[in-house]
Each structure stands twice: as structure tokens, then as C-alpha cells.
Amino acid sequence: MPASPPLLLTPRIEPITQSVLDASALLRQLADGLGSPLNIVVPEALDANVEAFRAVYRRHRLRGHIYFAHKANRSAALLRHLAATDAGVDVASLAELQHALGAGFEPRRIMATGPKSREFLWLAARSGITVNADSLDELSELAGLVAARRLPRVRVLVRLAEFASRGVRLVSRRSRFGVPFDMLSEALDRVDKHADQLELVGVAYHLDTIGLPEKAVALEGCLAALDECRRRDVPAWSIDIGGGFGVNYLADGEQWDRYTSELAQSVLGRRPPLTWNGHGYGLRNEAGTLRGTLGLYPAHRPVSGPAYLDQLLSTTAPEQRRPLGTLLLDSMGDLDIEPGRALLDQCGLVLARVLEVREGADTLVRLDLNARDVSLEEHGVLMDPVIIPGDSAGIAGPAEVFLLGNLCLESDLITRRKVVLPVRPRPGDLLAFVNTAGYFMDFSATHALRQPIGRKVALFRRGDAWSWCLDEQYWPVPERTEAA
Numbered sequence: 479m480p481a482s483p484p485l486l487l488t489p490r491i492e493p494i495t496q497s498v499l500d501a502s503a504l505l506r507q508l509a510d511g512l513g514s515p516l517n518i519v520v521p522e523a524l525d526a527n528v529e530a531f532r533a534v535y536r537r538h539r540l541r542g543h544i545y546f547a548h549k550a551n552r553s554a555a556l557l558r559h560l561a562a563t564d565a566g567v568d569v570a571s572l573a574e575l576q577h578a579l580g581a582g583f584e585p586r587r588i589m590a591t592g593p594k595s596r597e598f599l600w601l602a603a604r605s606g607i608t609v610n611a612d613s614l615d616e617l618s619e620l621a622g623l624v625a626a627r628r629l630p631r632v633r634v635l636v637r638l639a640e641f642a643s644r645g646v647r648l649v650s651r652r653s654r655f656g657v658p659f660d661m662l663s664e665a666l667d668r669v670d671k672h673a674d675q676l677e678l679v680g681v682a683y684h685l686d687t688i689g690l691p692e693k694a695v696a697l698e699g700c701l702a703a704l705d706e707c708r709r710r711d712v713p714a715w716s717i718d719i720g721g722g723f724g725v726n727y728l729a730d731g732e733q734w735d736r737y738t739s740e741l742a743q744s745v746l747g748r749r750p751p752l753t754w755n756g757h758g759y760g761l762r763n764e765a766g767t768l769r770g771t772l773g774l775y776p777a778h779r780p781v782s783g784p785a786y787l788d789q790l791l792s793t794t795a796p797e798q799r800r801p802l803g804t805l806l807l808d809s810m811g812d813l814d815i816e817p818g819r820a821l822l823d824q825c826g827l828v829l830a831r832v833l834e835v836r837e838g839a840d841t842l843v844r845l846d847l848n849a850r851d852v853s854l855e856e857h858g859v860l861m862d863p864v865i866i867p868g869d870s871a872g873i874a875g876p877a878e879v880f881l882l883g884n885l886c887l888e889s890d891l892i893t894r895r896k897v898v899l900p901v902r903p904r905p906g907d908l909l910a911f912v913n914t915a916g917y918f919m920d921f922s923a924t925h926a927l928r929q930p931i932g933r934k935v936a937l938f939r940r941g942d943a944w945s946w947c948l949d950e951q952y953w954p955v956p957e958r959t960e961a962a
């Protein structure tokens with residue numbers, strides 16, 4: 479018997495994901511037929527996520543667009559399904575824009591973000607989508623394209639960055655993206671200069687952080703920017719607050735707290751290592767003192783996704799001392815958001831086959847996928863896979879194992895954390911890495927060693943059962959009815 483209970487990090491599994499896992503015969507068939515790794519997306523899980531964000535809008539009596547940040551997953555099925563909802567899409571490359579247009583999004587529901595190539599700007603202008611400008615030169619380049627071809631005016635937002643607040647001693651960190659807040663008037667001058675080509679509809683930010691105070695400062699900065707627009711008689715009405723609402727990955731906060739404190743103990747040498755080669759995830763032992771900072775995503779986040787948006791809107795503005803949501807309502811501005819990860823909560827999973835179980839000082843489980851096929855480790859998210867046993871039941875566990883990838887590379891560990899599985903896996907079993915649609919599924923996948931990139935299938939309901947098709951075959955077309 480172990481002295482302490484096993485260090486589990488049980489994933490949060492909502493009923494829709496559980497119902498997919500319950501279809502284990504189908505999952506095994508799919509992995510047999512289409513190979514490992516296999517990416518599974520569940521487009522209809524998007525509906526609840528869009529609706530949950532909409533509910534927050536209603537609670538704060540706000541209007542605006544929900545733009546899904548496409549970069550979080552390349553799936554066609556997810557995008558096409560989303561096109562059938564009232565959500566829009568945030569595209570960050572020429573190919574993503576082409577994909578969005580082809581999935582059925584009309585231009586009003588598409589926004590281009592990030593730094594853009596000339597071709598990307600051209601197609602944006604030509605198709606009449608909204609451009610979230612990343613720099614002053616980009617505004618001029620876009621205006622030049624519009625003028626050269628005499629296109630209609632393009633709706634633009636200016637992405638701002640590096641906000642500062644007098645109320646609190648907090649300045650948002652440096653960013654490669656956007657126009658520094660203190661250059662707002664130059665930005666407005668630039669749009670003004672191209673008034674025949676550009677129509678300013680608002681200002682934006684996207685901060686790659688989950689820190690609420692930083693976002694409160696940025697949102698209040700954007701409100702001030704809208705005021706400045708109105709002083710200049712520019713009728714801008716939108717504030718786009720980007721993404722970064724986050725996902726709660728773990729079922730149990732106590733497991734997370736216990737894991738992180740035991741990790742600290744192990745780094746200090748007070749308990750056996752919990753990781754491959756004693757990796758500390760950013761923590762280190764300096765002569766008996768714990769140093770460094772934990773470089774992990776806070777995988778247990780009870781306030782995430784729509785609840786995080788709700789909390790941000792309920793936060794008191796650092797300068798005006800009123801809730802940000804109320805200030806927005808009073809300003810009669812629209813609230814636009816660009817959630818990526820949060821909209822994909824429970825929208826997919828990655829299946830991997832167990833190739834080998836090697837016993838030794840540690841049990842090594844080699845999987846037929848690599849650390850890029852399910853890039854949880856790269857993104858600092860620790861959560862246990864779910865085991866889908868082969869024909870017969872596995873040997874009762876729990877089993878402490880390291881999960882190795884299929885590349886001839888020392889560093890190809892699916893996670894450097896020692897994982898506790900409820901049963902000892904055997905070759906042929908499948909492991910399901912659940913809730914991996916946002917960034918972990920295909921963002922980093924490569925053909926290293928000519929290993930295949932996982933195929934992607936979409937699951938959809940036919941009556942009571944799950945049906946499937948290849949991702950690129952999925953369209954949210956209603957079924958034929960007799961009446962038709």
C-alpha cells in the first residue's frame with residue numbers, strides 16, 4: 479500500500495465527453511481503421527459554449543460579436559458547425575480567412591487579427607471583413623490596397639497594447655502586437671488620414687494572460703479610447719477584448735493543490751521525484767530553498783470561460799471605480815470577444831494506442847503518438863488520460879507510469895510527469911486525452927520522422943448513437959424530412 483493516496487489529476491469530463499468515451503467500441507473501431515493518433519472533434523459541443531457566453535452578455539445587457547479564434551484548432555467540422563450558430567470567427571492568416579469564407583461565414587462575422595501579409599490584407603479588404611489592425615503601417619497598407627482598387631471602405635479596429643493606469647501601479651507587459659496605448663492619437667490621426675478607405679469601428683486588445691487586473695486596466699483603457707474617438711467625432715462603438723478566458727481542465731481542485739505542493743517537496747528532495755529526471759516545471763532547489771516559478775497552466779480554474787468574462791465585467795474599473803460592465807453599457811459600446819480555448823471546451827479528444835509497456839525501475843508506456851500530437855506538455859497543462867482497455871479488462875492498478883512518444887528523441891515524452899493510471903495499460907489499449915480540442919490537438923503536429931499526423935473525425939448524433947465522418951466531410955446540414 480502506498481503511504482499516501484496516488485497523485486491523480488483527473489480531467490473534468492462533462493456529460494457530452496463522457497458519452498463519447500462510453501462509445502468505446504466505436505472509438506476502438508475508429509482507431510483500428512484510421513490509425514493512431516486519432517483526433518476526435520465533437521462539433522455540437524460548441525453550441526453550449528456559445529450559449530454560455532451569450533448568457534453572460536444577457537446578464538450584463540451587452541451586445542456584440544463572439545469571434546472564435548480559429549488558430550486554436552484547424553478543424554473544418556468545428557468551423558462549419560460554428561457558422562451555423564450566431565458566433566463569428568477571428569482569423570489570423572490568409573488560409574484561415576479562406577477557410578472561414580468557405581465554411582459559410584458572411585464577411586460581417588469575420589475579423590482578421592494579428593500582423594498580416596499583403597495578400598491577407600487584400601483578401602480581407604476585397605471580401606469586406608473587419609480588420610483588427612496590428613500597427614499604424616498596417617492601416618496605411620490596407621488603405622493603399624483599398625484606394626488602388628477603389629474598394630468600399632473597410633471596417634477597422636485598432637489593437638492597442640501596453641496600457642497603463644493611474645489608479646493602480648500596474649502596467650501591462652510588453653507585447654509584440656498592437657499599438658502602444660500612448661500612441662492612440664497617432665493611430666486616430668492615421669485612420670483619419672485614410673478616411674475614404676477606412677472606417678474606424680472600435681478599439682481592441684488581446685492579452686496573453688489570465689490576470690484579471692491587467693485586463694481590467696486594458697478594458698478601462700479601451701473605454702477611454704472610445705471617449706477620445708467621440709471627442710474627435712469618430713462614431714466608433716466596439717471594444718474587442720480578445721480571448722484568454724481559459725478552461726478548467728481538472729475535476730478536483732484538491733488534487734491540483736496536492737500535486738503542486740508535492741512537486742515542490744520533490745524538487746526540494748523531500749520526497750521521491752514525480753517527474754522524468756526530476757524536472758521541476760520551473761521550480762528549482764537552491765541550497766535547500768525553493769526558487770523559480772511554477773511554469774504550468776493553472777489547470778484547475780473554477781472561474782474560467784464565460785464565468786471569467788462575467789467576473790471581468792463585474793470587476794470595478796481601477797480609475798472610475800464602477801463595474802466595467804456598467805461602464806460599457808453606459809458607453810453604449812458593443813463588446814466583442816475572441817475566445818479560442820474557451821469555446822472549444824469539451825469539443826474534442828485525442829486517441830493514442832499503447833505500443834509497449836516496459837517494466838523496470840519505472841514503468842514506461844510507449845504510445846503511438848508524440849508530444850506534438852497532443853501538446854499538453856508544451857502548453858503546461860497537466861491532466862491524466864483516460865484508459866480505454868482492449869478486449870479484456872486490464873490488471874487492477876493503480877499503476878505509476880511514464881508516457882513516452884513515438885519519436886527517436888529523448889525529449890519526446892507526452893508528459894514529463896509520472897502519471898497514475900487506474901489500471902496497468904497493455905499493448906493495444908487506447909488512451910484518450912480528453913478536452914484537447916483547444917491548441918493541444920493539431921497546433922504543433924508535424925511530420926517528424928515521417929510519422930503521420932493524426933486523422934481527424936467528427937462525431938455527431940444519429941438518434942441515440944454517435945455517428946462519425948472525416949472532419950472534412952462534416953457539414954451541419956439538417957437531415958431531410960418527409961415533408962420536404
Ligand SMILES: *Cc1c(COP(=O)(O)O)cnc(C)c1O
Nearest residue numbers: 547591684721722816817818819
Ligand atoms: C490566440 C488569440 C486569441 C485566442 O486566445 P485564447 O486564449 O485561446 O482564448 C484571441 N485573439 C487573438 C488576437 C489571439 O492571438
